[in-house]
Amino acid sequence: MIDKGYISGSTRLLVLNVLQEKACHGYEIIKVLKLRSNDVFDMKEGTLYPILHKLENDEYIISKNEMVNGRMRKVYHITDKGVKVLAEDKAQWKEFSSAVNQVIAFGG
Amino acid sequence: MNKHEFLETVKKQVLYIFDRQDIVYELSEHIDDSARDMMEEGLSYDEALDIAIKQMGNPVEIGKELNKAHHPFIGYTFLISKIIIILNIIPMFLCVGMLGFDTINFVLPVSTRGGEDVVEIKETIELPTERFFIDKVCVKDDTYYLTYRSINNITYTRTTYGMRPFLIVDELGQSIERSSNSHGGWICDIGFREFEMPDDKILYLKFIDHQIITLDLTEYGYE
Known part of the structure; x- marks a missing residue:
């Protein structure tokens, strides 16, 4: 199990990245995150919703009520603003992680 | 904690009551999805639902965070301004409509x-x-x-x-x-x-x- 601090700091990046590929409802997002991270991102699932609602307040994503498998679901779509911020977040993350990698390479 | 208790606990934290129903519905659908997937893997309904709820996390924390995203001050201000605008628009349209109607009546030759x-x-x-x-x-x-x-x-x-x-x-x-x-x-x-x-x-x-x-x-x- 990975430290929660690493996950929460990068949730925006992770969620927007999932939504850039495909509009999803909350449960789908969780499933994709778990699958892609080999269950490392086993976050408490309910905590996703405050994050989604805040992202929606910030207009990075927009929710629409859509029928999915015969049920009305709140499906989240990424906005143009969201795509832009995702690119920025990704660049920052790459810079940060490569710097961390360089530093810890010396500890070996 | 059963599903109802979980949802009620979350709900109570959200002070902007007009968003409560949507939040509860969304979380409830999530729990159902999660439980359904586990039942496909062979768990009983009760076991699956129980695990699904545990995986959701702490309802008080979730509710408090949701309350921040659905801030009651912003929510109620928005709602009140919407009501005021609607209340003003109706008589405005009536007045403008009647004014226009009368002006037309007055300007056109009498029938x-x-x-x-x-x-x-x-x-x-x-x-x-x-x-x-x-x-x-x-x-x-x-x-x-x-x-x-x-x-x-x-x-x-x-x-x-x-x-x-x-x-x-x-x-x-x-x-x-x-x-x-x-x-x-x-x-x-x-x-x-x-x-x-x-x-x-x-x-x-x-x-x-x-x-x-x-x-x-x-x-x-x-x-």
């Missing part, structure tokens, strides 16, 4: 109600508070009628009387009216008065301030 013009009068009569435009006399099916418009000089609102503003009488002061009809909105009234055409073709309009206007129709070209 003859399907009759023929007998004689144009075009007299303006000033009363202390009202102004009357006596437009013309028309005839339809051997019935003569006078058309007029009226406007309130002070407020520019319609002239609403509990009684008739004027009466068409003969030289003895006896009413020669048969029936009347008027309609209007906030600005002007449009009226029609059916009357018996007197032999001498002279109409006397007796106004409520006892002013009597004599209209000798022959003077306006009636033969």
Whole structure:
């Protein structure tokens, strides 16, 4: 199990990245995150919703009520603003992680 | 903790009550999805639901975080301003609509109600508070009628009387009216008065301030 601090700091990046590929409802997002991270991102699932609602307040994503498998679901779509911020977040993350990698390479 | 308890606990943290239902529905669907997937892997309904709820996390924390995203101050301010705007828009549309309707009524030539013009009068009569435009006399099916418009000089609102503003009488002061009809909105009234055409073709309009206007129709070209 990975430290929660690493996950929460990068949730925006992770969620927007999932939504850039495909509009999803909350449960789908969780499933994709778990699958892609080999269950490392086993976050408490309910905590996703405050994050989604805040992202929606910030207009990075927009929710629409859509029928999915015969049920009305709140499906989240990424906005143009969201795509832009995702690119920025990704660049920052790459810079940060490569710097961390360089530093810890010396500890070996 | 069962599903109902979980959802109720989350709900209580969200102070903006109008978003509560959507939040509860979304979380409830998530729990159901999660439980359904685990049942496909062989768990019983009760086991699956129990695990699904545990995986959601702490309902108080989730609720508090959701409350931040659905801030009651912003939510209620938005709601109240929406209500105020709607409450203002309805009378605004009514006023503008009536104003427009009346202006059109007032500017367009007065309808003859399907009759023929007998004689144009075009007299303006000033009363202390009202102004009357006596437009013309028309005839339809051997019935003569006078058309007029009226406007309130002070407020520019319609002239609403509990009684008739004027009466068409003969030289003895006896009413020669048969029936009347008027309609209007906030600005002007449009009226029609059916009357018996007197032999001498002279109409006397007796106004409520006892002013009597004599209209000798022959003077306006009636033969």
